[in-house]
Amino acid sequence: MVVMPNRRPGEIPDLPPLPPYAGVSVPLVRALPTLTPAARMGVIAAAEKHMKVNANGRWVDFDRNVTPYMNEPADMTASRRYREVIFVGPARAGKTVMLLSTVSHIVLCNPCVCRIVHMTESSGEAWVDEELKPMIENSPDLAERQGTGRSDRNILSKKFIGGAKIIIGAPTKNFLSGNTTQVVLFTDIDRMKLNIGNEGSPFAMGAKRTETLGSRGMTVAEASPGYMVTEVDWKPSTPHEAPPCSGILELYNGGTRARWYWDCPECGEAFEPHTDKLHYDKSLSPAEAGEAAVMLCPHNGCWITHDQKVDLNRKGYWLHETAEGGLARIDSGEVRKSERVSYHLNGAAAAFASWARIVSKYETAKRAVDAGGDEETLKVVVNTDMGLAYVPRALSTEGDLTLKALKRMCRPFAHKVAPEWARFLIASADVQGNRFVVQITAFGLDGRKLIIDRFDLFKPPHDAPLAKGRVLEPHKYIEDWDVLLPVLRTPYPVDGQEYGLIPMAMACDFHGKPGVSDRATQFWQDRRAEGEADRWFFVRGHGGYRVSGRVWYKAPERKSDGGQARDIKLLNIATDKLKDTVFSALDREDGGPGSLMLGDWMPEDPLKEFTAERWTEKGYEKLQPRNESIDLSSYAQAAAEHKGLLRLDPADPHDWARGGLSNPFAVPMSEGSEPEPVEGPVRPVKKAPRKISFLE
Template identity: 40%
Template sequence: MPSFELPPRLHGWRPPAYASAAGCLADALPILAPVRRMSVSSWAGGERKLRDNGAIIAWDNKVTPYMVEPMDMSASRRFRGTVFAGPARTGKTDALIINRIGQAICCEPCDMRVIHMDRNAAREFALKKVGALINYTPSIKRRLGRGRFDNNILDKRFQGGMTLDIGWPVVSKVSASDLPLMLLTDYDRAPEDIEGEGNLFDLALKRTETFGSRGMAIAESSPGRLIEDNDFLPPEGAPHMAPPATGILALYNRGTRGRYYWTCPDCSEVFEPDYELLHFPDEGSPKERGLAAVMACPHCGAIFAPRHKVELNRAGRWLHESKAGDLVSVHDEALRETDLVTYWLKGAAAAFQPWASLVSRYETAWQEFQQTGDETSLKTTVNVDQGKPYSSRMVEDDDDLSVKQLKDKAEQYLLKVAPPETRFLTIAVDVQKGRFVCQVDAWGPGLERWLIDRFDIHAPPAGAPSADARAIDPAKYKEDWDALLPLLEKYYPVAGSGYQIKPAALIVDSGGADGVTKNAYAFYRKSRKLGLRRRVFLAKGLNGWERDRAKEVTPEKVEGKRVKRTDLKIVRVGTWRLKSEVTASLAREDPGADAYHLTRNLPGEVFEEFCAERRTPKGWVLRKGRKRNEALDLGVYGLALVLVLKGEEINWKRPPIWARSMETNSFAALRPKQETSREAGSTDLAGESVPESLPVQAQAPETKTEKSETATTIKPKRLPAKKARRRPRRRGGMLAGL
């Protein structure tokens, strides 16, 4: 049996000493120490150390004076959350996240969690930001646990069992745990919805609820989401409200809405430093223009050079909204009642962002956008450098309009009355759930047009199934489409004349919910049998820049191995191209050919619908926050109808009979003498009786042969015999063949 021998004892070796009671007590005493009543800015100014250009220096609150109040309020027991929106290079992450962590470790130990935008960013934040805080700040390094697992990359443990962990936006990090301090950095780069549970801030705020006034959720970020309403103006009583956008500015709007103000040394008035107040030459390269940038006081015009920014920042102050909409300090009793204290800083005040850099980056990005149409760089500099939410610069293109622009351009003319220049009317109809949306345009020479009527049809026509007990349903009931037929016989008075005119043609969208297309086809066939050939058209919108503007086609259907043409005709509409043309017509400043006129008497939603979409290099897209775009679609369908009728080819010195002046127009009639011009604009859908001496729509018999479909549907005016012999007879009505 082999013998076992102990290894020889090394010279000078001693067994490890047992832990002493005095040592254990010394390690435990800091846990029993009372909370240090010290603000975050005071702690940072006294104990925080950081690395700067290779040297270890102390934190100086004077470098970023605008961060002092937000830092201190992040430890306030008056609010449950702190939100800071601002550009990059303001020091917001160091002040609100890193300094708050350090103050909590040294002054009021508690568990805390940092959430970054994704896993890689969280790891980098832990190594560079949190690691530097621990390594360079002695008071924190002394409190770091000495255990084997106390200093992992994403998890840190400090004296007394206090923990700090760094995570990313997943449900497991914002649920099933209670933490008094939740810190969210780069908030707008995180997902808007965390795995279907809601936004990150609200989920984080819920984790702190157990701790009452000691709980705090902090979020900081530069804006990164698009403005949802380009026509936004702050409402009365809310001068600091940010434009509607998701993310950090949505949180800002919930709170006290603080903004940073400078005081002008010349006039003593306060103003908010902003990129819009920077002045620089119009000529030169972006860098040369940036180097010449100065700021002007909006009150007295005093000029401030870049060297004055430090002094103005140190004398600046935060002003928040009061209950009455006034501007007050955060400690004022009249402060807006809310659980969140919120701040928004603009890029012109950022300590580490020179004005020269602000200007040169924006001007460079603007040149790139004008040359290529790419908005990426422009969006980046507005968000990150200026600290503002981005609004697509496509709105500034001639092809796009804002609601305010449209309303400012609107004219003062009556609805339901055609202007004196009118030569013909068209009706465009959009099919929506529970209604037909109708828009009537009056057209003049050069295809100048006026929107003269806009209305919805909600009630089914008499004779439709259960007409008295339901709303109109174009998808389910083909009988409901009969409600459109009286529109072709509705007369509109012509201003400045004794005539009235009815629409020459109607176009209706054939797409929509299941059943709409089938019923639209049935309506088209019925209109032909009623003698309305070339007065009723079906539209089919198609996206894409390569599409024809408007083309009438006969669809084909396959029956077995045979391809057969149907009896239908569909107007294929290149919606992207025509939307550009419609918005260009609306933007035209002067009256004349192709101008599109709107009246101030239109409902406000019509102006919003015309501006509901914006043009991008990839096509027309619905703006965020907008759902209804019927006015724009109907404007497109109306233009497509006129193109199909060959309106662009009209010789206005010798126009067709349906586009002549009222005296000889085939759709015009004398107005009843007892009817005033204003009353005439309110005729019902049934229309008015027409004198026999004027042209009327021939009424088709209830039974009609196939041959009768091509018969003349419009009786021309009686002309002298000599002229009548020279005019060849057209088949299919006055609009046939157009």
């Protein structure tokens, strides 16, 4: 726009010269790619010719030999024979480069509209900033094609000369509905919801967008497995069938079911490189075991070292299932009929993951679970490092957890006697309508535990209102809660020793009939006034596996009805994770670290309560109403972890975990004495502060 200067009437303005005429050749040259026929070139060939990749901070030409197992799946994303491509694999396998090479091919060889679906819009923006945008800017052929208009370079929308358009978004109903799209790419689909707005799975909704384009439409999904196996007795019916679980593996099972194969460099026999073929000494530390890990050929036991992996991958190949139950290559004409081609890569073959690292991480996580820790870290290792679905220990235990099996597991431990390895006791209580159900659990330094007592409290204290002739009513009378006080004053003899242990703490259910939470709050406030708040814990459970953390101690922000929060600190627990630990501990029948042992004195009913729940992918499902043994054991584990069980140093344990009378919860007691409450409240002996506190 030319701004006219101020002038007097009749004065001729001194105007700046007009810009030169634009030549028609400029827009024509820029429009020529639109008129150019699509290049007939495969995805990998196009990536080698046009795409640059980031190699440790340097932008270099794409090399198909870096992740050879991605070549066939990437080429299939431009296939006219298949309409869906599924790739299951571990992290650091090159899945992102497969998506980028597909984008490169769309821009230069197959201009169309492509939707890339991320877990969230923010994760999509991060992926564009960190992966897509740098790749385009550092690949001259792609950068030259990118549009220069204001709307061509939005963070979630990229337009290119020639007609290609890349749109990035989240798995929402709006993003996956209403628009015809030639290519839809899902990244990390197992971290998305299984059902979008009650319209169905994100993959099914995405595939619908490509349906009207016939063989030109393509829907692609990649992920590491994120859902757990749901059937413990499952056995594969075909060579490459994946276990039954939701998400990416369910999609994989509906396709051609390919696995990656090597030919053994010694005997020449074909086999799938798999983490279950890694051989190492389990008695070594995780790091030492990982450094010494080798792979054994399943045919003749030939040893294969990690430095051979690069060469074996370059010679490797995919084998798909055939209709007759055999295996064949993709171009053989024998692959089972399906519109979906599917691939599953094990972490042992992943280019950027070392066997030493996989073994070290797996053994570290597994040993932590064996010691009573959370399974979440082990699940992540199995999913993202190995590329496999995780089988929760509760599921494998539940399959055999019958009353008969539990009776077989019981050992000849004395009733009401702590084993010689016991260092502290935890009492746990479940609130029922007319009683408290109480369990006493002995813990060792290594997390092993033994239930040493179990009883019900029915009778109210003699000085409670209307005590004569009624049973306990914890929801109504605060006085009834006083029956719990003797529990934390009752010592249990330690086997072979001349002292006994008083329970260090009690973990009690915070919920029950209307009124229970109010009475529990008042009872805890009374204990706080007595200086015993660090021994009485009221438990609030949080179901599901998406709960962050396992055990945390804090005051509630609000009451359940939205009113003002109660004046109490609650021991919050991730219920399903703690139950996983309980069932995993029961499954360890050798009595080693982290195990939960049962005495043969236990009546049938408490044993049967351990069979009252069944693990499902969404959490635990009740099979029968009486499940107190599961809850009480979970509460005891939670209280022990809160006190510092998982952080104990056996060489220098906290005072409450020491053996002998130096333990503040130990009292002189002759062997064989019957547990009887001691007089007055018992509190830990105050000692000099330590550098590291295990109390909180």
